[in-house]
Amino acid sequence: MTTTPHIPVRDLSLKHLRQSCVNCSLRELCLPIGLSAEEMRELDTLITQAKPIKRGEALYRAGEPFRSLFAIRLGFFKASVISEDGREQVTGFHMTGELMGMDAVSSDLHTCDAIALEDSEVCELPFTDMEELSRRIPILQHHFYKLMSREIVRDHGVMLLLGNMKAEERIAAFLLNLSQRFAIRGYSASSFHLRMTREEIGSYLGLKLETVSRSLSKFQENGLIKVQNRLIEIINPDALKQLINNCQQ
Amino acid sequence: MTTTPHIPVRDLSLKHLRQSCVNCSLRELCLPIGLSAEEMRELDTLITQAKPIKRGEALYRAGEPFRSLFAIRLGFFKASVISEDGREQVTGFHMTGELMGMDAVSSDLHTCDAIALEDSEVCELPFTDMEELSRRIPILQHHFYKLMSREIVRDHGVMLLLGNMKAEERIAAFLLNLSQRFAIRGYSASSFHLRMTREEIGSYLGLKLETVSRSLSKFQENGLIKVQNRLIEIINPDALKQLINNCQQ
DNA sequence: TGCAGATTTTGATATCGATCAAGGTTATGA
DNA sequence: TCATAACCTTGATCGATATCAAAATCTGCA
Numbered sequence: 001m002t003t004t005p006h007i008p009v010r011d012l013s014l015k016h017l018r019q020s021c022v023n024c025s026l027r028e029l030c031l032p033i034g035l036s037a038e039e040m041r042e043l044d045t046l047i048t049q050a051k052p053i054k055r056g057e058a059l060y061r062a063g064e065p066f067r068s069l070f071a072i073r074l075g076f077f078k079a080s081v082i083s084e085d086g087r088e089q090v091t092g093f094h095m096t097g098e099l100m101g102m103d104a105v106s107s108d109l110h111t112c113d114a115i116a117l118e119d120s121e122v123c124e125l126p127f128t129d130m131e132e133l134s135r136r137i138p139i140l141q142h143h144f145y146k147l148m149s150r151e152i153v154r155d156h157g158v159m160l161l162l163g164n165m166k167a168e169e170r171i172a173a174f175l176l177n178l179s180q181r182f183a184i185r186g187y188s189a190s191s192f193h194l195r196m197t198r199e200e201i202g203s204y205l206g207l208k209l210e211t212v213s214r215s216l217s218k219f220q221e222n223g224l225i226k227v228q229n230r231l232i233e234i235i236n237p238d239a240l241k242q243l244i245n246n247c248q249q
Numbered sequence: 250m251t252t253t254p255h256i257p258v259r260d261l262s263l264k265h266l267r268q269s270c271v272n273c274s275l276r277e278l279c280l281p282i283g284l285s286a287e288e289m290r291e292l293d294t295l296i297t298q299a300k301p302i303k304r305g306e307a308l309y310r311a312g313e314p315f316r317s318l319f320a321i322r323l324g325f326f327k328a329s330v331i332s333e334d335g336r337e338q339v340t341g342f343h344m345t346g347e348l349m350g351m352d353a354v355s356s357d358l359h360t361c362d363a364i365a366l367e368d369s370e371v372c373e374l375p376f377t378d379m380e381e382l383s384r385r386i387p388i389l390q391h392h393f394y395k396l397m398s399r400e401i402v403r404d405h406g407v408m409l410l411l412g413n414m415k416a417e418e419r420i421a422a423f424l425l426n427l428s429q430r431f432a433i434r435g436y437s438a439s440s441f442h443l444r445m446t447r448e449e450i451g452s453y454l455g456l457k458l459e460t461v462s463r464s465l466s467k468f469q470e471n472g473l474i475k476v477q478n479r480l481i482e483i484i485n486p487d488a489l490k491q492l493i494n495n496c497q498q
Numbered sequence: 499t500g501c502a503g504a505t506t507t508t509g510a511t512a513t514c515g516a517t518c519a520a521g522g523t524t525a526t527g528a
Numbered sequence: 529t530c531a532t533a534a535c536c537t538t539g540a541t542c543g544a545t546a547t548c549a550a551a552a553t554c555t556g557c558a
Contacts, residue, residue, distance in 0.1 A: 105398035148397040149354035155404035162411035163455035206412035
């Protein structure tokens with residue numbers, strides 16, 4: 001049982017698709033900027049038709065040549081790096097409206113695996129074309145700089161979490177972050193499905209899966225949340241917030 | 250006793266300063282790209298005269314309005330974020346030739362403190378001007394995208410370190426990383442001064458200062474390095490590398 | 499529908515790094 | 529040159545989280 005978005009995904013014919021691509025679901029990419037109708041059209045011509053990615057499939061893998069950024073039109077992905085000796089670190093979870101692949105610009109190779117955690121759709125943004133267009137549309141150029149900067153800020157937040165927080169604080173921060181991001185997209189902030197395993201959460205948060213499981217159980221015991229496998233209901237968000245800020249050491 | 254760079258810093262008169270700024274010490278910013286003489290001149294007109302920052306001073310602080318990126322012409326900085334409840338997380342150490350402040354593009358506010366760990370000199374790059382210029386010099390635009398992307402990749406590496414590695418592995422990785430970066434700049438790879446305290450190393454690596462101290466002592470006992478306060482001599486780099494890769498769990 | 503594999507929960511124990519504490523060293527500035 | 533503060537080292541102990549183990553539950557596929 002999946003909650004349905006308040007932003008309806010209607011007609012998948014090309015015309016509508018492009019329209020909704022730029023206007024609606026690619027919010028992080030497009031909404032914040034005031035493009036003229038003409039500029040919007042130009043942008044549309046670059047963005048390919050939405051491409052479906054099945055659950056478990058890779059959008060790209062580390063080492064593959066970089067050609068395009070990908071805007072998630074619908075769905076949920078994890079990004080992860082694998083160290084030489086085979087350890088996986090999930091570097092992020094990405095949902096509708098977010099842009100993936102910016103790490104690859106630096107070397108022209110993807111540095112992460114991007115794996116769909118549910119059936120998803122992405123729009124491809126050929127990077128060279130986007131660069132060219134962004135030279136002609138200053139606001140678009142600025143927007144790309146902003147998006148990459150935002151990714152850096154996000155990563156700093158994760159570093160703070162990994163470097164300073166205790167297990168339960170990390171889990172609380174993680175749940176609140178997801179909650180907020182679902183809310184922005186018109187889904188319920190208090191009740192949502194985790195798309196990832198306990199192990200993937202653990203990898204992201206620098207914890208073992210058993211610790212994740214135990215923390216969730218404890219939150220449930222204390223009446224902060226309700227857990228039913230991957231369905232999370234947040235009962236007492238304020239207590240979760242307090243948990244994060246109380247951890248002064 | 251500080252080692253001197255192989256890249257001499259000669260004359261600080263404006264003319265020489267600008268020349269060396271673009272040609273020499275701002276390697277990460279400028280060297281990789283083949284600008285024409287004319288483009289180089291244009292770039293030079295944007296870059297302000299080198300500004301000295303004394304040890305302990307802030308180049309900028311979180312919350313301050315963002316106007317410019319800063320290229321480190323000479324010196325050593327730490328960047329750190331402070332959480333609401335007052336915990337510091339060092340997000341990076343930055344040295345000659347590196348660019349700081351890219352995190353601030355996203356919100357037009359600095360999100361980190363940047364503190365000089367030794368007397369330093371920076372060149373200021375007004376961001377709006379750089380954006381404008383980068384529209385006319387495609388290779389410059391691409392270079393900025395690359396620099397921001399590289400920062401993201403770096404951060405992912407730190408996340409891997411914080412999420413997966415044990416204390417000694419983190420320290421080993423840290424020492425090798427510093428060693429490599431000094432080497433690139435023409436300093437010794439095997440012998441260098443740490444510019445930061447054990448506590449700052451610990452903050453960066455998600456460890457307490459005592460753990461940092463103990464790990465360094467142990468490395469010394471085992472003949473991997475020599476430690477004399479902040480002077481580090483790397484005796485057996487291969488053993489350090491092995492330490493990092495052996496940690497399969 | 500039922501089965502096999504994947505995922506999750508929970509318990510018992512071990513271990514790494516934090517914490518507390520004290521003494522030593524180095525740097526700074528009068 | 530000395531006094532003081534900052535920084536570093538080392539030891540003893542504690543605690544949070546990892547690890548190991550086993551059972552329960554869920555999921556997807558035949």
